Amino acid sequence: MQVHTIAPTPTTSLPLRRPHRRPPTSSSSSSTTTTTSTSDADLDSRGFALHRTITGLDLDALNNVFARVGFPRRDPRKIMKALQHTPSLVWVAHREMPVAFARATGDGVFNAVVWDVVVDPSYQGIGLGRVVMERLIEELVGRGITNISLFAEPKVVGFYRPLGFAADPDGVKGMVYSRKQMRPQQKRRW
Numbered sequence: 001m002q003v004h005t006i007a008p009t010p011t012t013s014l015p016l017r018r019p020h021r022r023p024p025t026s027s028s029s030s031s032t033t034t035t036t037s038t039s040d041a042d043l044d045s046r047g048f049a050l051h052r053t054i055t056g057l058d059l060d061a062l063n064n065v066f067a068r069v070g071f072p073r074r075d076p077r078k079i080m081k082a083l084q085h086t087p088s089l090v091w092v093a094h095r096e097m098p099v100a101f102a103r104a105t106g107d108g109v110f111n112a113v114v115w116d117v118v119v120d121p122s123y124q125g126i127g128l129g130r131v132v133m134e135r136l137i138e139e140l141v142g143r144g145i146t147n148i149s150l151f152a153e154p155k156v157v158g159f160y161r162p163l164g165f166a167a168d169p170d171g172v173k174g175m176v177y178s179r180k181q182m183r184p185q186q187k188r189r190w
C-alpha cells in the first residue's frame with residue numbers, strides 16, 4: 001500500500017467553498033431527509049469524485065484523515081477487514097485522495113450503525129460531511145433500513161440533528177459494552 005499524505009489545502013481556494021451558513025433548502029431543513037443538497041454532478045464539476053465502494057480507496061491516506069481529526073490510527077489490514085464487512089460506504093476524493101468518508105454496518109434489513117464519519121480538516125465546513133451522510137442515509141433508507149443509529153461526540157451532535165438524528169429518542173438510552181469501563185470486581189469474575 002502506498003503512503004500518501006494530503007497536502008494541507010487552504011480551504012479558501014477550494015471550489016466547493018461557500019458561505020458556511022447557507023439558506024436552508026427543502027432537504028437541509030430540520031427533518032430527516034433522503035434527498036441530497038449537493039448533486040453528484042455539482043460535486044464532479046467542482047473536482048470532487050464520489051465513491052460507494054472501496055475500489056481505489058487508499059487506506060493509508062484514509063488512515064491519515066482519521067489521524068488528522070484525532071481518531072486513533074489503526075492497522076490498515078484491520079481497516080480493510082472492517083471495510084470488507086461494511087455493506088454501505090460513501091467517500092469523496094479530491095485529486096484522487098480521500099477527503100470525506102462515512103460507512104454503515106448492519107443486518108441488511110432492519111438496523112444499521114454509522115461509523116467513521118470524517119472530513120479532512122482542510123476540507124471541513126464546505127458541505128462534504130453532509131454530502132457523505134446524506135448519501136449513506138439515502139442508500140440505507142432505499143434498502144428499507146430505517147433504524148439507523150450512531151455514536152456522536154457532544155461537539156458534533158449539532159451536525160447530525162438536521163440530518164434527522166435525535167439523541168435519546170423517547171428516552172431510549174444507548175449503552176456500550178467496553179472492557180475499559182468494567183469495574184475491578186467485575187474483572188475478577190472472568
Ligand SMILES: CC(C)(COP(=O)(O)OP(=O)(O)OC[C@H]1O[C@@H](n2cnc3c(N)ncnc32)[C@H](O)[C@@H]1OP(=O)(O)O)[C@@H](O)C(=O)NCCC(=O)NCCS
Nearest residue numbers: 020069118119124125126127128129130152153156158159
Ligand atoms: C463532523 C464533521 C464530519 C462535519 O463535516 P463537515 O464537512 O465539516 O460539515 P458540513 O460542512 O457538511 O456541515 C453541514 C452542516 O452541519 C453544520 N456543522 C458542521 N459541523 C458541526 C458541528 N460540529 N456542530 C454543529 N453543526 C455542525 C454546518 O454548519 C453545516 O450547517 P449548514 O448546512 O446550516 O450550513 C467534521 O467536522 C469532522 O470530520 N469532524 C471530526 C471527526 C468527527 O468528529 N466525526 C464525527 C464522529 S462522531
